[in-house]
Amino acid sequence: GAVVSQHPSRVICKSGTSVKIECRSLDFQATTMFWYRQFPKQSLMLMATSNEGSKATYEQGVEKDKFLINHASLTLSTLTVTSAHPEDSSFYICSARDSRAINEQFFGPGTRLTVL
């Protein structure tokens, strides 16, 4: 299947700093990418949908000014957690949908964010 990568896989930062997470589709073009968050022992929760070249659509309760999403190319989307706080510590997972196969959605390996 198609490959989605995320970088970094793990990040530890101090409270108040900003963290950028990259999501890349390696062997396909993705006009649509999704960002999920997962707390321990819980399911994935969709944060936002990002479309290449346009503004992201955020789910209810997700602050767009805190979680900045940029989908500047067909293979790259970034999520920036601004002014991170300990409650933002979570597992962040991106997903990309192949433009040619809309029924398939491929997930990245996730980024574990720990805010001290």
Place this chain on the structure above:
Amino acid sequence: DAKTTQPNSMESNEEEPVHLPCNHSTISGTDYIHWYRQLPSQGPEYVIHGLTSNVNNRMASLAIAEDRKSSTLILHRATLRDAAVYYCILRSNAGNMLTFGGGTRLMVKP
């Protein structure tokens, strides 16, 4: 998207078949049934999907009830590497994203 109901957890013995059930009584005619699984500390992995007919691939089989109100993911011979959380998800034809429910945590005993 319509809701799915799965058991919280199931246990299986290694090398035996596993049947993971999913109820989706409010499924609509255009909803596809998707199964993903998530191994610990990893992103979800696609397993299989179907619409009306049963489906087979190298990972699993998907049996869909005639009224489509339930489905069963079948792992023919469970291995220790199949221990994961299995998510049954409905996605409408016009839908854009996958919405995850609680899933079933499968434990495989040696």
